[in-house]
Amino acid sequence: MQHKRTPMQNFLLLYLPLFVMLLFLLFPFYWTFVTSIKPEAELYGSVVTYWPHNLTFESYRKLFVDFNFLKPMGNSFVVAIITTLITLTVSMLASYSFSRFRFAGRKAFMVLFLTNNMFPTVLLLIPLYAIMRSMGLLYTPASLVLSYATFTIPFSVWLLNGFINDLPLSLEEAAMVDGCNRAQAFTRIIFPVLVPCLVATGVYIFMTSWNEYTFAVMFTNERNRTIPVALKNLIGQLGVQWDLLTAGGIITIIPVCIMFFFAQKRLVEGLTAGAVKG
Amino acid sequence: MQRKKTNIWPYLLITPAVLIIIAVVLVPALNAILMSFQSYDLRRPSSIGFVGLSNYIDVLQDKLFWASLWRTILWVVFGVGFQFVFGFILANFLNKSFRGRGVVRAVSLIPWVTPGVLIGLMWRWIYDGSYGVLNDLLMKVGLIHEPIAFLAQESTVMPSVILTIIWQGIPFFALMLLAGLQGVPGELYEAADIDGATGFQKLFRITIPAIKNTIFVTTLLRIIWVANSVDVIFNMTGGGPAYASQTLSVYVFNKANALNLGYSSTMSLLLTFLLLLVAIPYLKNMFANQEA
């Protein structure tokens, strides 16, 4: 892909389509932001305004001062990060096993993992609640971590399995010929190459735990509420509190984006990072 | 390369994953399967009991079930199809080096980061027939002269919710495929450049084959995920108007909320079965490739 392109070609083939796509992806976000700083009268005005005539940051003040929105954010972070770490570790082991070993029951387990996520969670709620209660996990972050792990592990195993299958076998074989054992081959060769895939899968796990509502509303109480529940509390019978809801949305989106900005640097490592020597 | 003698390593490695899953879903899942053979309506607990296949017969005779199934097919085919195409294009862009790439990568994840609660409401607000920005934009451009009540008409509601799910899913594909692309050895492209291959040739001969497994797996997982997703449609339309946006998963959700768990278990088992049918060609292909 290293053709020398003229700036014009570059513009037409890269920047323009990229710009259009970003416009589509980001416009709703922009609109959320604008809504969060509009006074209500302007929201339902006869003219749609693309930038508010009267700015108000009242909703942000309210969220932080009156609502202590940092608390659900903290709770969400804790749950999402712990889930991500556990799921990633467990799934990496399992997917490596599925990808590199042939053993009896392998296909059956893989199919079982896949079916796990085909079944809607609403139908599992009552028994799950009872299980969490009998384990004594109800109303603790652990209940969320456990349920999110259950529903992210199968997908993550499959994702990582797909990634590992795309990695040439020759890499490890070479290492094992050189006298590494399998574990060493994994940590020295596969793991570094897998980093971008782990980052991507980690993002998937993080997002899933970050945005989940159904379990969160059942398994938490006010002490450990997560963001989706806190946001949903802003929608009552008397309608949506647009200002607070959108402001809450903006506040939750931004830190995750910043986090990802740092994480994405890892995305370019892998093969290029020098794991391949020959 | 594998030795044929039994090896306990592979089993040890999958044990943690299997244990966590069994601890949490085994009982509820078995319970759900049992419920599908019962008249299990918690609104009428006194009449709970085994009824054989009668739930299945009822479901298969339910016109709404078939209509919802058809909409699920549209929802998945168009939803996942476009997510993939745009996600793939975006992944390729994001894989090139240009100034500000890090920021672009981070912000293009925004649809995915947005809490599900907010997505439905925000898009509902954008589509709004009276104050919606989409109508305003289309009118400013001159494409339409009168606002369209996108979510209030049976003809426009399905395309509208599909557009939303496309929006939401592009970052997933972009990110996963971008990660997959990192594993493609650069030498392959250099060799192709020397042979004078065109961009398209490189795409179909190098890029796609190299990340084939990733493509398989991500589309399969996404199909399952989208087919089961409820919150976008539920928050936007609740499945209406006149059931015009009710997919099977929304139907299951509505029935489960009405606490007719027998009926909704039956429908979701059928949905699971259909998804497995969809998965079979994927699985065959994948397993066949690996044995080779």
Next chain:
Amino acid sequence: MKRKKVLALTLALAMAVTSFAGCAKQPAASSSAAGSQAAGGEPVTITHWYWADSSDYSAKMKEIVEDFNKSNKSNITVKAEEYPWDGGAYSENLFNAVMGGGGPDTAAWKLTATPLFTANNLLANLDDYVAKWEKKDDIDQNIYNIMKQAGGSDKLYVMPWNIQVLYVYYRPSIFKKAGVEVPKTYEEFLEAIKKTTMDTNGDGKTDVYGFGMRGAKGGQEPWGSFIYGRGGSFENLTSPESVQGMQDFIDLYKNGYVPPTATQDGFNEIIANFKSGKTAMTIHHTGSSKGMVETFGDDVAAFPFPKGKGQWTSMGDTENVIFEASKNKDAAFEWVSYLAAGEGQEKWCKITGNVPVSKTVQELPEFKDDKFMKASIEGQSYAGIIPIKDTTTEWISTIWPNTVASALSGKESAADAMKTLQEGLYGKK
């Protein structure tokens, strides 16, 4: 690989903990230890679940709880937990928790959920508590009766809290422009809707619609008034009168007297349309009056839904219940009765604008002199609730909106739609 060992160990540990905990069934997570005798110095903690329709209500609830905790003489501490209303899924979440063996001691309530919970024997019977309660006559017997009806027996499971009565909001300035008076009969009301539908700037498009119709979830309440206006009833939705009422509803939509978005308009939209001047009338209760006055000042007023052959308006409700599993029912009753007739009643109704159930509170000047409250209290005599069957929640959340939408769009005739609605509520014949 060290990591693997650590992992195996962690897992083994987790499994061990799990199996131990599995044996030792804990008491309902919410209630503190036994001791149902709350009186005396023995401290008691009860958990209460509620939802809040706005952030102000949420703050007020916390204040009421705090006041109660300070002022009660039985050493009761209420721990209030806010749950999302979630379009009514509040009740299902509550149900799932209580069925799963957890859940609170008391909870804020909607009557429609009652059959589901009583069928599963989850609610505590309140008859004895109320019989002993010194303030029991502060609440009208009629209200107790409605609570009993909802449970499907002559036992009381639900403690009244407050009600809302729907009435018609209108804009006097638009009425004046259109030259209409406040309608006295159902026919005049329909006429007023037509007349107030106007093209104010002469571009050939309607700018003001006569009526803000609610076609999405929740719309069954104002819709019921049309059915009764023609002499129909919920008991027989397929009678010619009921079908005629439905036809009126459809005609309003087809002839463009209501916004074209009506099939998906919920609370948000009807209020927004009214506030932005897009509609001349809409139907809601006092819960939105504060916002209306903020927007329009004097240019908003109310009248009770007028009488045709029949007359009906919807009574919205919020109550409290005590769960059978609660270990501290005496304390729980003290709390819910504080909300029903004590300070809690007054404070809550003041902020929500809901109609109090306590006669003493109704007599307070803030309530007696408010023009919207007046329309509510006038409507009280013919206000009712949709028949509460075990099918009602499903009927409200999916069957009604979808069926009415298909009738509005002309896919189904009024008679067919009414047949579907009748069967949805009462089962197939």
